[in-house]
Amino acid sequence: MGEKKGRVFSGARPTGRQHLGNYLGAIRNYVALQDDYDCIYCVVDLHALTTLKDTEYLREWTYEMVLDWLAAGLDPARGTIIFVQSHVLQVTELHTILSMVTPLGWLTRLPTFKEKVRQQPDNVNYGLVGYPVLMAADITLYKADTVPVGVDQAPHLEFTREIVRRFNAIFGPVLVEPQAKHTDFPKVLGIDGQQKMSKSLNNHIEIAASxxxxxxxxxxxxxxxxxxxxxxxxxxxxxxxxxxxxxxxxxxxxxxxxxxxxxxxxxxxxxxxxxxxxxxxFAPFRERRAALAADPNYVWDILAEGARRASAIATQTLTEVKAAVGLPPVR
Ligand code: SF4
The missing domain is CATH 1.10.240.10 (Tyrosyl-Transfer RNA Synthetase)
Structure with a gap:
């Protein structure tokens, strides 16, 4: 990666073909950030499992989402790493280690956790409680110093910063405390003009629509x-x-x-x-999308290469983390 202002990390759940809300809220920022930052964009498929809904579509939705990202201008040739969270499993190791420095009370008091409990009272699983710790592992594993956030996501990042501060206070300054890059994420309403644009509400307009x-x-x-x-x-x-x-x-x-x-x-x-x-x-976008889709391996090849590059950073961080914590090295 070249000389840039810093390293950006952002993750998105695999949701398939992207809509105008995704585009205006995230994708165009993802594209613009490539000018000034080394960017790492992750399809957070493990996070998607916390709801256990529609898991049979994870593969297809990952493909369609990344195809949209690439056609919209995310570009590995510019140094951007695009990968799937579960392809770099070091994140689960770091998640386990970070979970040891995260008080349970911090997690259960989070408004987002309480909201999830309300949404899925029959499936309040362990992963749901630990979700913010996995998110902290996502960001810190790649030593990202910058995370684009909208106003409503700022508390999530603050949680990661608290975990980093606690870890570093106990074990030494190993992890990077990420800064929020406040970005204008306009709230895009659906075609109903009432609710936020969302695929699940079927009030969306896909950017790849004909x-x-x-x-x-x-x-x-x-x-x-x-x-x-x-x-x-x-x-x-x-x-x-x-x-x-x-x-x-x-x-x-x-x-x-x-x-x-x-x-x-x-x-x-x-x-x-x-x-x-x-x-x-979106005419140029549709053209690029069709051209990229002509090779069914293209997206998966990009993701495989992204996972290799992400894994190299992850291994380095994890080696430092394990040494700091005192875990015995492999001989
Ligand atoms: S109210 Fe009708 S004419 Fe006015 S901006 Fe909306 S769609 Fe256009």
């Missing part, structure tokens, strides 16, 4: 609820179509705003503009 699929989804989008008739002026500030126009129609924004407020444009025509711009925006 022009016809884009058109169909966009036409289903909920707009300003007060605009029940074409002649009623609209309120762009409460319309999700307009929110997304901000990203994909920057040159037409002022015009759309004015035309909506004066009812010079109807929602159907406004959506047609949005669908057209969205289709054009």
């Amino acid at each position: 022009p016809e699929e884009i058109r169909q989804r966009v036409m289903q989008m909920v707009t300003d609820p007060q605009r029940t008739h074409r002649h009623i002026p609209g309120r762009p500030e409460v319309c999700n179509v307009f929110t997304l126009h901000r990203f994909f129609s920057p040159n037409e924004l002022a015009q759309i705003d004015a035309d909506c407020r004066t009812a010079r444009i109807g929602c159907v025509d406004c959506k047609k503009i949005f669908a057209r711009n969205l289709t054009e925006y």
Whole structure:
């Protein structure tokens, strides 16, 4: 890796084909960070097991997600490491060691844990409690000094920092305390205009969608609820179509705003503009995606190479950690 500002680590659960929320919230930041940082991006498949839902799709969803990442511009040729968490199992060793310095009370008091207990009361498993420790192992194994976080994820990273401080206070300064890189993660609503865009709610628009699929989804989008008739002026500030126009129609924004407020444009025509711009925006992406998908091994080869490179860093860190803790070396 070259001379950069630092090393970024970020992980994402395998969720298959990515949608506009994933793109605006994470992927475009992942791509931009490559300019200034050595980047490590991980498909956290072990984390995905905590819910034990849809595990039969993990392989397919990993493939589709990474294909989207690569087509969107994540580029191993620029030094970026992309790999699957379970392919570098040193993370489970570090997780075990870090679990010894993590008070159980810290974990059970976390609001995210309490929320999970509410969500899946019949499956409050050990992995769910230890989830933040595994996350700390993910970050520290690769000595990442920078982690991109949105406001709502900041407490997760703070937890990792606490574990690092505790470990280093007991065993010496081995682990790197990561800093948060606060990033603008806009909350993208789904086509229902109510809830966060999510595949599980089926209110999403995939970035790999065909022009016809884009058109169909966009036409289903909920707009300003007060605009029940074409002649009623609209309120762009409460319309999700307009929110997304901000990203994909920057040159037409002022015009759309004015035309909506004066009812010079109807929602159907406004959506047609949005669908057209969205289709054009992702056209190069769709082309690259199709080209990369022509070789069914391409994604898996990238992930294998990523795992080899990640493993080299992981082995080095783990050797230092084990020595600091006092575990006997292998002869
Ligand atoms: S005209 Fe456009 S911005 Fe205005 S309410 Fe309809 S979809 Fe939304």
